[in-house]
Structure formats: C-alpha cells, structure tokens
Amino acid sequence: MTTLFHAVVPQAPSWRLDWQDLHDAFGWIRALSGVPQDPVFHAEGDVWIHTRLVCEALVEDPEWRALPEPRRALIFWGALLHDVAKPACTLVGADGRVTAPGHSRRGQIMARRLLWQLGVPPAEREFVCHLVTHHQVPFFLLEREHPQRLAFTVSLQTECRALSLLTRADARGRDCPDKAHLLENIELFQEYCRENACFEGPRRFPSDHSRFLYFRKPGRSPDYLAFDDTRSTVVLMSGLPASGKDHWIERNSGDMRVISLDALRSEMQTEADAHQGPVVARAREQARAALGHSENFVWNATSLSRQIRAQCIDLFAAYNARIKIVCVETTPDDLTARNRARPDPVPAKALDRMFDRWECPDLTECHELTVVSN
Helix, strand or coil: CCHHHHHCCCCCCCCCCCHHHHHHHCHHHHCCCCCCCCCCCCCCCCHHHHHHHHHHHHHCCHHHHCCCHHHHHHHHHHHHHCCCCHHHHCEECCCCCEECCCHHHHHHHHHHHHHHHCCCCHHHHHHHHHHHHCCCHHHHHHHCCCHHHHHHHHHHHCCHHHHHHHHHHHHHCCCCCCHHHHHHHHHHHHHHHHHCCCCCCCCCCCCHHHHHHHHHCCCCCCCCCCCCCCCEEEEEEECCCCCCHHHHHHHHCCCCEEEEHHHHHHHHCCCCCCCCHHHHHHHHHHHHHHHHCCCCEEEECCCCCHHHHHHHHHHHHHCCEEEEEEEEECCHHHHHHHHHHCCCCCCHHHHHHHHCCCCCCCCCCCCEEEEEEC
C-alpha cells in the first residue's frame, strides 16, 4: 500500500491531524470547502468543516485508537471520504433546504477511482469504498424493510464494527438537535449486528449456494442449507478495458466456450461507442443456447456496474447456473500503457464514463468471487 495512504493517518502518541498537508495534497478535499449543508442537520457549517470534525472525532475515539494500525487507516480514510461526492450531489431547493441525494453511492464510486490511483490494493480499497456506501446505515437500519439483509450486505462488503465507529464519528462531528437519537441508533445497530453474527466479520452461510439464494429471494432463512441444483458454471468477467481479462481467460478457461462482446462487435462491425443493443442481444442469444444445454462458458465483457451484472446474473440464474465472477485489475500506469498499445484504444472520454459507473463485484452477487491483480 502506498506511503501516502498511511502517512496522512494520525499516529500515537500525538495523534496529530495535519489538515494543511491534506488540503494541499488532494484536490477532492479542497472541493469540499464552501459546499453548503442543511443548517437543521449540519449547523456546524459546510462539508469541509463537517469532514474535519468527523475525522477529529474519530481520532479522539479510544476504540479507534486501540485498533491495529492497518484497520485504523482504513476507517480514517472512510471518514475522510465519506462525503466526497457532496460537491457533485448537493442541491438547494426553492425553500432553501439543502440535500445531497445519492451522495453515498456516488461517493463509493469516486472513492474507488481515487484509491485505485493511490495504489491501494483491491481488498483494502473496497473496504473503504463500502464504508462510504453505507456510512448512513447505522442511523436508520432498524427502520428499513429488510434490516437483516442490509446488515449482512454491510458485513460482506466491509465490516459492521468499523462502520459503527465511522458513523459514531459522523454523528459527533455535526451540530444537530437529534444527535443523542443518532448515537442511540448506532448502539442499536451494533447490538443488532452482534445478535445476527455479523458485527466483527462477514456473516457466514451454510453454503455459497445458500448465500446466493438468500440475496436473491426475500424471506429466506440465512441458516437454511439450500439444495444445490446448479447444472452448469458461468464465469462472468469484470474489469476495465485493458485490465487483463483476455489474458486471464487464455490461461484459465481451458476448453470452456467464450462469449465475448469484443469479438461480437468485431464480427458485427459495430464500433465501441455505437449503440450496443444488437451486440448484447446476440451475446444473450448465445448464452441462452449454452445454458439450455447446461454448457459451461465465460461471459467476457467489462461488466463494471452492479446493474449490468445483475441483468446477466438474472439470465444465468434462471437456468440454474453456478456463477463465478472473476474481477481483473491492473495499475493505472499499466492500464494506460496497455490501452495505448491496443489496435483500437478506448478513448479517454469513454474511459471516464466507465470510471463513473465502476462498481466492483462482491459476494452478495455470486457463488464465488476471484479478484486478480495484474
């Protein structure tokens, strides 16, 4: 992991926070200054003031200080990044009320690119990204329709204990009339997660198929050992262009059939920036034929967003396929070099659009997940 990632994290014995260094080092931190917040819930001031107060509250927390340094660093970065998307999401209504709809999910995507550029390994990066995704969850978990499923999702994407530390700092780092209520809800979140065996680690299921069905079918018991009725295996590739998906397939797929959107684009003479409907339709037609014969195959596409993956997974699961996702990554420098070396490089604007929807897969989506770092 990069020296910079750890260098900004306060250390004993002084636990000093150098805000000037952080302000000078990162443009996304400077962008927080002047971004308004609703004075009812954030009377302390703008997003930059709130972020500073949250980080300071976290660093003063004895529970955070008692953690091993690597875990402290991850939670500190979660605090630093938790509102990173507010400059892009903040709206001021006609009545003067300030909101930032979607800033948690948008922040997750922004954090992923920022941490990738810093060289943070995938597992640690995703831990931080999903602290950002879920940083408001402890405030309202028990009010949700399916609190257990959400708690289990948090436990598989990051860690519920770490999230409670971040959210407690988020509550303490604001000036609002309901602070005591927020802190009480965080304590209830902690107790609920302990009762459901997902507080300090991922929730365990009787089998990977039980886990897969639990997240697909409401009302299932997490303790039920599901009969494994899968009839074939589909390997769904996920990764940015030039990350190494083709190389992985060449070395690992054996004699499995490969359904490649790039190959179909070439065959159908469809440009990468043209409408992709016919290409996807042809690929899905080939997938149905393979699934109908219980044939194993590889689905080779970028599959960057959870929504796009879900469309594929729904099709594969309808034919009782076992779904393995292989997520392939490389460094920013290598990706740039490889893309330039391709016969048809992906344009910079197209890559930027891909970064804006880059959501890494996790175990709530599939039977098995493999992350490959090239």
